[in-house]
Amino acid sequence: MIRVGIVGASGWAAASHLPALAGLADFEVTAVATTGQAGADRVAAAHGVPLALVGAEALAARPEVDLVVVSVKASGHAAAVRAALAAGKHVLSEWPLGVDAPEAEELARAADAAGVVHAVNLQGHRSPDARYVADLLAAGTIGRLESAVLVAAGDPLGGPRIAPELEWSTDPAAGTSLLTVMAGHFLATLHRVAGPLVEVSARLPRSRDRVEVTGTGRTVRNGVPSQVLLLGTLENGAAASVTVHGGSGSPDGFLIKLVGSDGTLTAVPPRPGTYMHWTDWDIRVDGEPAPVPARYRTVPFDPAAGPVANVAAVYQEVAEAIARGRTPSPDFHTAAAHHRLLAAIERSAATGAPQQVR
The missing domain is CATH 3.30.360.10 (Dihydrodipicolinate Reductase; domain 2)
Structure with missing residues (x-):
């Protein structure tokens, strides 16, 4: 079982990541984090998630989290990704990975150095x-x-x-x-x-x-x-x-x-x-x-229902990469x-x- 913590767990994550994970047997959402405790509490209660936290660093530090999902505004991706890498956690980031090519390249090098599975949600x-x-x-x-x-x-x-x-x-x-x-x-x-x-x-x-x-x-x-x-x-x-x-x-x-x-x-x-x-x-x-x-x-989702099916397919790829110790695509x-x-x-x-x- 891959234990997932989602940073930025409202909005897009609530409409795609959380439903996708709920339908996949290899995953369990154990933590969510937003910028404020009240917001995290609301998301956790709505989706039955045990831990409601504030900020990426707090979430990445929890031993109950194996995979950190970054689903905040693009300008905040790099900081949240770095927090996950510093904690030695696998990480899936929403697209775009960074605000520009140099930042994305720096994050790719840092992820390799951390020795974790890293993926990006280019679900196409x-x-x-x-x-x-x-x-x-x-x-x-x-x-x-x-x-x-x-x-x-x-x-x-x-x-x-x-x-x-x-x-x-x-x-x-x-x-x-x-x-x-x-x-x-x-x-x-x-x-x-x-x-x-x-x-x-x-x-x-x-x-x-x-x-x-x-x-x-x-x-x-x-x-x-x-x-x-x-x-x-x-x-x-x-x-x-x-x-x-x-x-x-x-x-x-x-x-x-x-x-x-x-x-x-x-x-x-x-x-x-x-x-x-x-x-x-x-x-x-x-x-x-x-x-x-x-x-x-x-995946067990109807593609007619929106983005959940292809997001779930990304998670399937991440699970296989973690299980086999290989690089996922797209990384x-x-x-x-x-x-x-x-x-x-x-x-x-x-x-x-x-x-x-x-």
Whole structure:
């Protein structure tokens, strides 16, 4: 049994991590921590967790915790991860791992030095649908991949309005934006399907200097992009085109189109209002349905219910890595490499020139 402590156990963690862990026999949540005792007490009581603590250091120090899950704001990830590493605990961090590539790389080195299992919740890497499409490509189902197109909605970030609980995300220093979070997850999923980008030419339009805080009558300064536009080259030489558009409501879906020398594969959501790294896909090869075989779906959750299924798949991978003493996928080095991709996108947008991903 892997005993789990969650730092930042409200919000996203309550909607995904805690339900995922409740359905997996290899895990037991033994502790939660928030910034205040009252909040920790509420979460612990709601989910039947024995220990309610304040702060990452207090949680990581407890002998009842084997795995520390970091689910706070991106700007607080590094401190919470370091607390877990200092205590010699395995750690799973939410994406993004840090606020930038240098911080992510430093955390990856520190995790290696600590000798613990380290993973990042880029759950698109564990998506059964993404893994199946990757296997179809590897099997030559559409021949040699020649181009990859991705169009996706990045709501609730990047639009003319922002929810009050996300007001802080309009500051680039917060590390949470249409590029870092939404495009970050989408590009990671595309990587799992089609391989890494090695060169990018990008634009990050920011269509408004101020955005409205929904329901307050206030506006706040906006320093983050409204769109992510990207042309690039994949490792196998295929062309890639990515558009992630911001918005203020429920996302209207995504489209993946993979064109090969012998055919075309498309993937879209079977239901509106979800993200590609959360849900199952309607996959078609040359227009014909290509349903995901049951063996790819290894968790006891319906992917139609939202993000819990793919988050649970990440936990399955972590459990296997701990049991076998191996590195999970995706780990902190995967995250650091992905941060370097985002840094190349930012360099290209700033300079107007193509950039190598390194």
